[in-house]
Amino acid sequence: MRPSCNPSKFVADAVKEIPPSGIRRFFDLVSGLEDVISLGVGEPDFITPWHIREMCIHSLEKGQTSYTSNYGLPELRDELTRTYYRRYGLDYDPSSEILITTGVSEALDIAVRTVVNPGDEVIIVQPSYVAYMPSVVLAGGKPVIVSTHRDDEFSLTAEALKPAITDKTKAIILNFPNNPTGAIMEQEDLEGIADLVVENDLFVISDEVYECLTYGGKHVPFSSLDGMKERTVMLNGFSKAYAMTGLRLGFAMGSPEIIHSMMMIHQYCMMCAPTTAQIGAIEALRHGKEEMERMVREYDRRRHLIVRGFNRIGLECCNPKGAFYAFPYIGNTGLSSSEFAERLLDEKKVVTIPGDVFGESGEGFLRCSYAASVNDIKKALERMEDFVDGLKQ
């Protein structure tokens, strides 16, 4: 008989270095509990608009189930070109400057792999979505963290960014509108960052998946700033704006050089993005604006409800201007984010995500998604009020 072995020794060091996801523990805690209200979900609670689903179904009936071009369906890239010209006057060539990907997740992975050499430093602005650090680590890069703060409404300032830049810095990953803080960036602040990008000859990976979900303020794509188009790859997708998370469709827009290089990886690791989803995405861009705007107005109302609610029960919460997350401060309760979230789940059956999951600077905060029904938000607020009152006694 041949000797047995421990298969974990075959796992590469870079993978072992990925820190465990703070969310796993919550999954285990939630499972088996009844009457749970979740504000912990990072996806819309709307079902994909019917006209989009219907188009996907029709394409399946017609048998449109083969591969597409590696870059994605030409009609979809044409629609994206038109859409971004209309929205921002941006001019991306559909034949060479757009790549359709399997969600923004894939776009992020291949963008990082495209620009990062082993040892390169990549600046990650936190609190932010959890995938940036692992992507950089897996590409052999070195993550360098820059924190945003409540006093700046979690927007990034050039002053905060400057000290983190060294001669090894290759790129910055930006994520505005931001998950988990809901922060957006004003043009003026972005200009300051663009100046630093040029001074230090940097590249920008800008994850703008929450682009369409802004309230009041207008989103400014980083690539729309003077001189930034060739220094930026914009990552975006259909999940949040059109409630298409499970269809897994994203895209990257950038210079022909960067997009071609990303396609070199994409063609071997993914071949092409799901065809059914690409057809749904064409429909979303052509006819989805009204439904999308209706969903945004609905989020806007829930945003008012939840922000007012948190401030009423004594959890200070600034007004998030984008995405669908509120980020109340719980530091004055005497509990850490994790303690608060775990006890809240245990005692009141409300799921929230501790802010430190999104980076150390998220400590003292909770991410609460308002992509939940008005009733659920109201019930969650009542339970949280009970919980906070209980802590005071």
Place this chain on the structure above:
Amino acid sequence: MSNSLTFVPVTNMDEKIRHILEILETDARTSPEEIASLTDMSAQEVSQAIVKLEETGVIRHYKTIVDWDLVGENYVYAVIELKVTLERNQGYQAIAERIYKFPEVRSVRLLSGNYDISLTVRGKSMKDVAFFVAEKIATLDQVQSTSTHFVLKTYKEDGVILREPETIERLPVSF
């Protein structure tokens, strides 16, 4: 104009007014307090805005969609298509008025295409509806012909689907 309300067009609709109208269109019973918490206004501001919307005729009416079948009240509905001839000096308004004043008539519409006017009629039985059409509608001078279609089942009424809405299964926790 037979309408007693003065129609004041709301130009440059305020975003808050749109929110109020959307909330009330979905659920007319939403309280001013609740609307206030959803729109970052005070309850008083909401009440004032609603009064103004009612006065200017933007909000026409509040109604309840009832599934009468569930309480054993088996109303019969029919869609009636009418072809009409217009008399001198009288437009469609005159015939529409004659028709919509009957309480049995639930809706009246002027349409393009093969026939002119479509109405929905409600009665207690098929006989009821058939006699109403035969006696009251078909006998009108301007009515050339009628075609009656009884409703067998209503799946959606005024934007409301009359069954359990679709639900979505999401993971309880995700980034």
